[in-house]
Amino acid sequence: MKKTLILISVLCIISACEKNYTGKFTEWGDTVTEDNKKCFKENQIPYKIDNGKIYIPEDAFDMAINTCS
Structure with missing residues (x-):
């Protein structure tokens, strides 16, 4: 039972x-x-x-700036 609860918790996280x-x-x-x-x-x-330019979602800008610039 404990293993099942731990597995479910890990999957949720x-x-x-x-x-x-x-x-x-x-x-x-x-x-x-x-x-x-x-x-x-x-x-x-x-x-x-598109037309040689790259587009990303607006809500991904912070992640892109922190990791890809």
């Missing part, structure tokens, strides 16, 4: 730590670099590339 970005996509930069794409993938930040 892990799922609570996941980030789900839902904001409107805004421009991150004028040029797309492999370093930017790699950093976004490593930090699970969704991005779009």
Whole structure:
């Protein structure tokens, strides 16, 4: 019984730590670099590339600035 409760607690904590970005996509930069794409993938930040510019969700800006700049 204890093991089951511990497992459920761990799963709840892990799922609570996941980030789900839902904001409107805004421009991150004028040029797309492999370093930017790699950093976004490593930090699970969704991005779009349109006309050579990279866009990320508004609510991911703080995370991107802290980890990818």
